[in-house]
Amino acid sequence: MRAQRLLVFGGIALIAGGMLFGDIFAVFVLHQNGGETGAALLAATKAVAAQNPAAVKETFARIGGLLEDRGTKVDTHVHMADAGYLALLLALVQPYVAFSPGRKKFLAKLFLVGGVLLPIGIFLIHYVGLAYSPSSVIGWASILADSAGALMIVALFGEAWGLLNYFRSRPAVESELPQDRSWESRVLLSGGTVLVLLGFLYGAWYAGVNLYEQEAREAKIFSTMLDSAVANSSAAAESVNAYGMLAAEKAVEIAAHSHIIEFGLLAILLSFIQPYVFLRDVWKRRWVMLLLAGSVILPIFVLLELRFGLIAGGIADIGGVMVIVALVGMLVGILRYSGSLDVRAGGLS
Amino acid sequence: MSRARKVLIFGGIALAAFGMLYGLYYAVFVEHQTLDQMGGSLAAAFVDAAQRNMPESHMALDAYASTKYDYVRQVDVHSHWIGLAMLMIVMGAAFDRLGFGQRIQLAIAWGLLTGSVLFPLGVILQTVGHGSAFASAAAILGSGLVIIALAVTAVGFVRERTASQ
Missing domain, CATH: 1.20.120 (Four Helix Bundle (Hemerythrin (Met), subunit A))
Structure with a gap:
C-alpha cells in the first residue's frame, strides 16, 4: 500500500x-x-x-x-x-x-x-x-x-x-488525487465549509456572550457554596446543583462548537478521497447524506440536552453513530479500491 | 501550485507544527503543575472554610479562578492553532475549485493565515494581563478575519458549483 x-x-x-x-x-x-x-x-x-x-x-x-x-x-x-x-x-x-x-x-x-x-x-x-x-x-x-x-x-x-x-x-510529481467534480464531492465540500462556518460563528458568539459570564458565575457559585456551608445552610446544596448545571451548560456548548467544526472539516477532507471510494454511486451518495445528517444532528441535539435531557442526548449519540456508519461505509469502499488495484497489479495472484 | 495554495499549505503545516510543539511543551512543563495548582487552590478554599478562615478561603478561591482563567485559554490556544492549521491545509488542497481569480484567492489565503495566527495569539496574551484590551482586540480581529475569509471561501465554492452546472 x-x-x-x-x-x-x-x-x-x-x-x-x-x-x-x-x-x-x-x-x-x-x-x-x-x-x-x-x-x-x-x-x-x-x-x-x-x-x-x-x-x-x-x-x-x-x-x-x-x-x-x-x-x-x-x-x-x-x-x-x-x-x-x-x-x-x-x-x-x-x-x-x-x-x-x-x-x-x-x-x-x-x-x-x-x-x-x-x-x-x-x-x-x-x-x-x-x-x-x-x-x-x-x-x-x-x-x-x-x-x-x-x-x-x-x-x-x-x-x-x-x-x-x-x-x-x-x-516530477507522482499522480495527484484525481480532480473529482462528482455530486458527492461537491456536496461534501460545500456542506463541510458551511458546517465549519456555522461552528466559527457559534464559537464567536459563545466567546463574546457566555465565556466571561460563565467564569464569573462559577466564582460566585463557589463563594456562595462556601459561605452557605459555613452557615450550615441548605443553600450549599443548591449551589452544588447550580455548579452542576453550569458545568453541563459549558460542556454542551463547547461540545457543539467543536463537533460541528470537526465534522465540517471531516466532510471537506472526505470530498477529496471520494475517487478512492470504490462503491456504486447510489451507495456513495447514501454515505454522504448519512454523514452530513449525523454531522448536523449531533451538535444540535447536544445543545438541546440542557432543555430536553437524556432524550436529546440519546438522539445526539445516534447522530454520532450515523457519522461512524458513514465513515465505515466509505472505508469499505477504499478497501475495495485497494483490492482492485492489487488485483490489477497481480498482487493477489 | 498557485501562490494562494502555497500560503495555505506551508502556513498551515508551520502553524500545525508550532501548535503541536506548544502542546508538547505545555503538557511536559506546564499542564500538570497548573492542574495541581488549580485543584490545590480549590481544595485549600474548602479546607480554610472548614477551619473558619474565611478571608483565606476567599483568597484561595480567587487564586483558583485566576489559574482556571489561564488554563482554559492555554488549552484553547493549543487546540485552535492546530485546528485552524488543519483547516488551512484542507483549504489549500481545495482552493483551485474556488470560483474567484488568483488575486482574491491570495487575499483570502493571507486573511486566513493572519487570522489563524492572530486569534490564538490574542487568546494566549489574555493570560499575560487578565482583561487586556489589546489581547482581546487581537483575538476578536483574528477570529473576525477567519470568519470573513471562510464566508468568502464558501461563496467561492458555491460560484464554482454554479459555474460547473
Whole structure:
C-alpha cells in the first residue's frame, strides 16, 4: 500500500475509532462521572459545615480522580480523531512530498504509530498514575503519550522537509488525487465549509456572550457554596446543583462548537478521497447524506440536552453513530479500491 | 501550485507544527503543575472554610479562578492553532475549485493565515494581563478575519458549483 493510501486508510480508521470511543464515553461514563463529581462536591460542603478539614481533603482527592478520569477520556477521543484528520491532510499533500516511496511510507507509518499510541497513552494516564515513575509529576502513561506526540511531530517535520525539497528541485510529481467534480464531492465540500462556518460563528458568539459570564458565575457559585456551608445552610446544596448545571451548560456548548467544526472539516477532507471510494454511486451518495445528517444532528441535539435531557442526548449519540456508519461505509469502499488495484497489479495472484 | 495554495499549505503545516510543539511543551512543563495548582487552590478554599478562615478561603478561591482563567485559554490556544492549521491545509488542497481569480484567492489565503495566527495569539496574551484590551482586540480581529475569509471561501465554492452546472 502506498503512503497516500496508507494515510487515507489509517486516517479514516483513527477518526472512526475516536468517534466510537467518544460515543461509548458519552453513554457509559460522562453522565455517571458528572453525578459522582456532584455528590463528592456535596460531601465536601458537608465536611466544611462539620468543620472537618481532613474529610474535605479526602473528598477533593476523590474529585481530582474523577476529573482526571473524565479529562483523559475526553482527550483520548479528541486526540485520536484529530490524528486521523491530520493523517487525511498528509494524504492530500503526498504528491508534493519529494522523497522516495519507501521514505514516504516510513514517514506515514511513523505518523500513524504516533497517532495510535498517543490516545492509548492518554487513556492510560488515569489508570497508571505515578506507579514506578521516575518523576513526581509525570507517570509512564504520560511519557508514552508525550513520546507518541513527539513521533508525530518528527513525522510532520519530515513531511514539511519533503515539501521543501519539492519546491526547491521541482521533481516530477507522482499522480495527484484525481480532480473529482462528482455530486458527492461537491456536496461534501460545500456542506463541510458551511458546517465549519456555522461552528466559527457559534464559537464567536459563545466567546463574546457566555465565556466571561460563565467564569464569573462559577466564582460566585463557589463563594456562595462556601459561605452557605459555613452557615450550615441548605443553600450549599443548591449551589452544588447550580455548579452542576453550569458545568453541563459549558460542556454542551463547547461540545457543539467543536463537533460541528470537526465534522465540517471531516466532510471537506472526505470530498477529496471520494475517487478512492470504490462503491456504486447510489451507495456513495447514501454515505454522504448519512454523514452530513449525523454531522448536523449531533451538535444540535447536544445543545438541546440542557432543555430536553437524556432524550436529546440519546438522539445526539445516534447522530454520532450515523457519522461512524458513514465513515465505515466509505472505508469499505477504499478497501475495495485497494483490492482492485492489487488485483490489477497481480498482487493477489 | 498557485501562490494562494502555497500560503495555505506551508502556513498551515508551520502553524500545525508550532501548535503541536506548544502542546508538547505545555503538557511536559506546564499542564500538570497548573492542574495541581488549580485543584490545590480549590481544595485549600474548602479546607480554610472548614477551619473558619474565611478571608483565606476567599483568597484561595480567587487564586483558583485566576489559574482556571489561564488554563482554559492555554488549552484553547493549543487546540485552535492546530485546528485552524488543519483547516488551512484542507483549504489549500481545495482552493483551485474556488470560483474567484488568483488575486482574491491570495487575499483570502493571507486573511486566513493572519487570522489563524492572530486569534490564538490574542487568546494566549489574555493570560499575560487578565482583561487586556489589546489581547482581546487581537483575538476578536483574528477570529473576525477567519470568519470573513471562510464566508468568502464558501461563496467561492458555491460560484464554482454554479459555474460547473
